[in-house]
Amino acid sequence: MxxxxxxxxxxxxxxxxxxxxxxxxxxxxxxxxxxxxxxxxxxxxxxxxxxxxxxxxxxxxxxxxxxxxxxxxxxxxxNVLDNTGVHPESYKAAENLLKLCGYTLSDVSSGAISDLSDRVKLLGEEKAAENLSIGVPTLQDIVKELLRPGRDPRDELPPALLRTDVMSMDDLTAGMELKGTVRNVIDFGAFIDIGVHQDGLVHISQITDKYIKHPSDVLKVGDVVTVWVISVDIAKKRIALTMKPQKVNELHTQ
Structure with a gap:
């Protein structure tokens, strides 16, 4: 339960x-x-x-x-954004997106933005994202949230592919490979549901070896990813994860 x-x-x-x-x-x-x-x-x-x-x-x-x-x-x-999955860090981007499309937050509250997706497509997703200084995946997530304030926007997301032998944080060990679902993408990383009642954090530095400006350049909510455990702090309820396989080798040699 x-x-x-x-x-x-x-x-x-x-x-x-x-x-x-x-x-x-x-x-x-x-x-x-x-x-x-x-x-x-x-x-x-x-x-x-x-x-x-x-x-x-x-x-x-x-x-x-x-x-x-x-x-x-x-x-x-x-502020209707407080009743969505849009993180406060992205409020400015959400408001600017509405302006670009000729809408206001009041329109979101009244449900008068049904053609928001169409207007964004007319602008061009890449161009709109560039104007807002965000990645296209983040733009897409914001659009979904604005269209469904107060409701669950993730009903159709694939479930995490969980290991049956991992049920709690106590079962986690450094170097363990897991499948998880991206639940939230923020400036410094992404939170991953790995099925242990506490989301793990993949810091931006642990997402890829390539340079990225923001985690959303690579990840979006709902992505199913492979991660490895770096460390577990049960007392503080923190799980550090990596998406870089070579990091696992470093853990095994320590």
Whole structure:
């Protein structure tokens, strides 16, 4: 059941204003102490009106915010992007995309952007992405999110191809090869669902030997990838992964 809950959280997100402490701990970057502080903050200050308010929660630092923000949903927010899978880091790109296509955030809220995909194609995906300083995969993800605020945009994603002998973080060892599904792509890397109730992080430096400006140049949400375990920190609920096979040889020689 834990695995099912974890997958639902990573796929659909959680309602920041109604989620219980136990559910919040299923979100990447949130441990039990921070989950408790989120609930206390909510009780003392009222409902969250924006994702940015998470930064005011005690013990929820910048790194935790980067990890969890994209999974938090706030249906009551004045900014409709807070009720989508668009990460705050990509808000500016999303707003500029709407402007390029002749839309506003209000149009997103009212569902008046049904032909957004067509307008982007008319502009040309590569040209639009270049204008927004993002990769084409990120552009495509943003379009999908804008078309479906408040709903699960990942229903049709392929499930992670999981190993039956790996059920928890305790089963992981350095150098282990796994299959996983990309759940979130951010500036410094990508979070991968490997089926152990905690997404692993592939840092941008561990994605490829080739130079890339952003992880989205190579990865997009939903990609099924092969990864290897670099390290596991059970206490901090952190899993470091690599997509570079040669890194595995380094681990075995250490």
């Amino acid at each position: 834990d695995g099912v809950v974890e997958n639902c959280v990573n796929n659909v997100g959680v309602n920041l204003n109604t989620a219980s402490p136990s559910l919040l701990t299923r979100v990447s970057g949130i441990n039990s102490a921070v989950a408790h502080n989120i609930v206390i903050f909510r009780e003392e200050n009222g409902a969250f009106s924006s994702r940015a308010q998470l930064k005011k929660v005690p013990k929820l630092g910048a790194k935790a915010f980067e990890q969890c923000a994209g999974f938090m949903r706030i249906s009551e927010s004045k």
